[in-house]
Amino acid sequence: MCKSAIENPDRQVLPTNVKPTHYDLTLQPNLETFVFYGQVKVNLNVNQDTKSITLNTRDIKIHSAVLSSEGLKTESKQTATEITYDKKKDLATMTFAESVPANTKAVLDISFEGELNENMAGFYRSTYKDADGNTKYLATTQFEPTDARRALPCWDEPSLKATFDVTLVVPSELVALSNMDVVSEKPYSDTGKLTGKTEGKTEGKTEGKTESSSKSLKEVKYSTTPLMSTYLLAFCVGPFEYIEAFTSGEHNRTPIRSRVYALPGSVEQGRHALNVCTAALEYFAQVFGEPYPLPKIDMVAIPDFEAGAMENWGLITYRTVALLFDEKSSSIVYKKSTAYTVCHELAHQWFGNLVTMEWWDHLWLNEGFATWVGWLAVDNIFPDWDIWTSFVNEDMPRALSLDALRSSHPIEVTVNDPAEIHQIFDAISYYKGASVIRMLSSWLGVDTFLAGVRRYVHRHKLGNASTDDLWKALSEEAKVDVSKFMTLWTKRVGYPVLTVKNNNTGSINVTQSRYLSTGDLNEEEDSTVWWAPLGILLPEKIEPHTLTEKSQNFNVPADGLFKINAGQTSVYRVNYPIETIRVLGGEVKKGKGGLLANASDRVGLIADAGNLCVSGEQTTTAFLELAQAFVNEDNYFVWSQLSAHLSKILGVWYEQPEEIRNGLKALRRSLFAPVAHKLGWEFAENEDYLTNILRVLALTNAGRSDDTKTVEEAKNRFWQFVDGNDDALHPNLRGPVYNIVLGAAENEEEEEKFWEQILKIYRDEKLPTDQRLIALNALGGVKSKDLIQRYLAMSMDEKEVRGQDSLYVFGSLSSNPDARELLWKFFTEKFDILHAKFAKSISLFGNAVRSAVGGFVSLDRVAEIETFFADKDTKEYARPLQQALEGVRVNATWVERDHQDVAVWIKANAKNFA
CATH class of the missing domain: 2.60.40.1910 (Immunoglobulin-like)
Incomplete structure (x- = not known):
């Protein structure tokens, strides 16, 4: 048992009577019946005399389990006499007639089957449309944190590292990928061994579910992996195309083959990500002092994907919009996010994969560090993007906003039950973790800090480590006790x-x-x-x-x-x-x-003043006064x-009188409209990145603040664009213009015309994914109750909106004051349906809860929400619910305290920004 498990006896971990050292796994997925068959042979070190072996499974049916050991007194093989399941704890226990002695080695041979589910977890199926518009399926994986057990019986804990041999049996026309490079590929003859036609099963037979005999199959074998955790295992099966490049080899000793895989017709949109990948792989080899340890890196765009990306070793999977970027048609804001996501996942190849946290308490070691060093790499590749000011502007506020709530949690948070793990994949683990690392590295000096990191990586490579191990390595390098002060930041809540x-x-x-x-x-x-x-x-x-x-x-x-x-x-x-x-x-x-x-x-000055007026430590009018000082700003x-x-x-003042809201809009307009008019609507080819995105921001704010010149131009360009003139609306401005024209519609009829056109844009599958999602998000910015109801109905129809993208709908409506009431009503009426829809993707449900609850500013509403959830089992989404409710209380208190002061200030100053 690992040291931290001894320190925390409440943790749900597997028995330690055996320990896996190697898995030999064969899987055969069927993309027509959505069943997969498998056989896994696990090499075990037997630590104690044992007659039973317990491991993790979920939604897996074990057909047979045979244990081989030279230490047995009679036969070297014995079949399990009983297999029992504890579904609540995701356990399967195999009992054998004869005890296997301690200090011997054994092989456990299991045949099993499972479902290619549609829950974006485990070994699952994802849909796409072929060239003729037919719905097709591919198979892929998402195992972090605890879903490898959905794909194979295994010891699904990060500290139980082993090596893996993977073989995939798939239709011959498809591409099959795994963590390692292919060592052989040959035709496969279906012997029935995997599909349940062999004898000696412990329970049940499955007939008639094999791949159609008219389809030829192939068997693809991959090289043995390094020692790694189960959550990093991965496989993808689909009709992928790829583009390829090699790193320079300057710091990796040899060039690393790098590929982007995507569905047919879209792979060239992976060129930006591929270029970032080859640069970042060499940079990280230099930063970490260790060459990338695998022979290749593949990055795959997956249509249905719950998170943004997953750092599987050697086979990184991405939500399509996080990997593919069309230089001609995509919005520039996605260029930076794509570069960062690639660098974040590549950082994990060392920090997380080569050295892995010993338990989920230390998740921040993976995510906080990868966030900081991911931006470090982006800054190295794109120095003109001013990445660290971007970090101060975007990432730090995400952390500090959440950590200002009582319902926050420490960076290092005790995790006992696997059901709790997904709730800490949040702004604290990622962005507060990255922020305290940035603080420490700035204080020690980045060179000293990275030297300590190299010491840590070298010492713990292919093993597991804790936060204390990182502090120890940094302390040795810096000659100062880092843990003395950093423990305050990682183990205490708040700041x-x-x-x-x-x-x-x-x-x-x-x-x-x-x-x-x-x-x-x-x-x-x-x-x-x-x-x-x-x-x-x-x-x-x-x-x-x-x-x-x-x-x-x-x-x-x-x-x-x-x-x-x-x-x-x-x-x-x-x-x-x-x-x-x-x-x-x-x-x-x-x-x-x-x-x-x-x-x-300057960003920090605004951020501090803007947040201190929320808590009442400064006044809102003091912030509004400060805002006027930035009239000549150019950054x-x-x-x-x-x-x-x-x-x-x-947003918080949305229930205040119209003249006050209009006054606040006028202040915003007085600041942003001059910038918008100065920069105009046209993008020059040689224009720098920061000027490009400032234009987008200024036009957005001017238009949403009812600047007549901007609104008229937005409407004019919108209709030119709809009539087929793509040049009328630069890709960077399409989302802002959709929002401006909907917000400035003069009546319901005009609003509906805009809405229907934007809906057509969203439904155009020829467009890059980011452009379609921009349109989907914009559809929530309407006043019409009928259109809001249509939009909500779309979110429940998988043919209209993928499950992962329904959060764009909920988030958009949550930020729309005219839609919040309808969203909450829909959420309460459809609660059971929504919960069932997201039952296996519970983090998505937690985000839906946050959207449905978080927009309100009334303490009466808090009481209503608490009453609604009183009889619900909220365990799996308790944290986002608590945080959303606390956010409502914060905003209700803020507006109650300051609304009168702001009203007086607006009336006194209205002439200055009319």
Whole structure:
């Protein structure tokens, strides 16, 4: 038993009487009956005398189990006398007549069958349309966290690493992929061995389910894998095409064959991802100090895929929109997301696959690190994208927003029951994990940090490790006890707000307390004293102070010109006195000549002020005043942060009087319309990436704020585009224009005309996936109840909207004030149907819960929602439900506290931004 299992006796783990060392697996999937047959021979080390062997299975029928051992007194083989199942715990126990002695080796030979399910988990089927429009199927896998057991009986725990020999028996015309390279491929003669026609079964026979004899089969064998966890095993079977490239071999000792696989006709859209892949593989070999350990890397676009991508060793699977990017027709916002997703999954090939967490408590080691180092690689490949300001603008806020709730959880969270695991694949594990790594690497120095990582990888390769193992390696490299202060960040929930007071003596007092967006912190919740690098930005330098106590004094210039958290590398909010905010606002207006020349500092200033007004530690009107200081801003990320907070205020104020909402729109319009008019609608070929996306952002905000010039041009270009002039709407602007024209429709008739045209665009299967999803998302931005009902009905029809994409529907309606009530009514009326629909993809259901609940701003609504869920078993989605409800309470308290103040401010300042 692993050390952490001993420390936590409540953890549900397998018995340790035997341990697997090697799997020899043969599978035959049938894409007509959706049954697969398998045989697995598992080499075992017998640790204790045993007559029974327990392993993981789910939705698997075991036909026979034969145990071979040289340690048996009589026959070397014995068939299981009984096979029992514990379906609640995903266990199968095989009992044998004769005990196998300890300290011997054995082979367990199991024949079995399972279903190619449609739940996007385990070994499952995915649909696509062929050239004639017929629905066809491919087979693929998703095993993380605990679904390898749906594909084969196995020891489905990350620390029970073994090697794997895989053989796939598939129709001859299809491509079959697995983790390793192909060593042989030959015609297969169906002997019945896999399909249940052999004798000696322990239970039941299955007849008549073999592949049609008219179809020829082939047997594909793959090389033996390195030692790896079951959740990283993978196979894909379908009519894939591929494009191929090789890495330079500079850091990998030999060029690595890299391929993108996709369905016929779309594979060339994988060129961007392939180029990123070959660059990143060499970069990671250099960063980690270890060559990529497999002979090839394949990346496959899968139509039905629950997550964004999965880092299976040597065979990374992706949701189509996360891998394929059409240089001519896709929106530029997907170019960065595709590059990042590829780099994130490739980082896992080392950090997660070569060195694996010992248990799911340490999930953040995989995901937080891969997030940070994934962006590190993107920054190396695309230096002009200003990736770390992007991180401050997008990723840190995701973490800090969730971690500001009482219903958050520590980065390292105890996991006992496998049913709990999917709930921690969230912004804390990914983005807070990445943020604290970025904070630590900035404090130690990136070179020192990466040297420690290389030490960690080299020490634990092909094995398992814990967070403490990483801290130990970093401490040895940096000559400082990293765990002493980092444990506070990984094992405690939340983060601090640093409240600054001017001492009027050329110094400031900084006091830390836990930040809660509810603003109602009690003494018991404020027990953590975080280690917080301050990095005080001064006109000529950065002072590298560190806050280690509850309250400390620090020297600053007498004129009060300073900013805490230079470069926004540390994880906290800063609450400045109003006079300091005004000084910093003045520096903003100076642009590049001011203290805040670094865009990350300006983003951080907005983010802190925008969130502190939610908690009541600053006023909403103070934020609105600060926003006006950015009138001359030219940086995309700064505008993006402003957009996020202004849109948030408008969303929360949706039940306030129309003149107040219009006033808030007018403020947003006064900021964004000049930028939109300056940049215009045309994209120059030599224009840089950040200017491109600023144009998109500015036009979106101007149009959604009823800027007449922008709305008229959007409608004009929309109808030109619908009439066949593709050049009228650049791919980057199609989504924004769909949203603008729907929001600016003058009546229901015009709204319906726009909606029907956008629906046609969504249904056009010739378009790149991202363009269709942009259209699908836009359809939720309507006022018409009839159209909202049609949209909701579409979400339940798999022929209209894939299950994985229904979340675009729910998310779009949740953000639409005119649709929230109808969405909640639909959710409650269809609850049982929705729960059944997502029963096997429970994280999707958790997101549906979040969308249905999270848009409201009323405490009465909280009571109604709690009453609805009172008699439901919420165990599998308890965390997203709690977080959504807490978010409603936060917003209800915020608008109740500040709505009158904002109303007065709007009336007093309306003339300034009319």
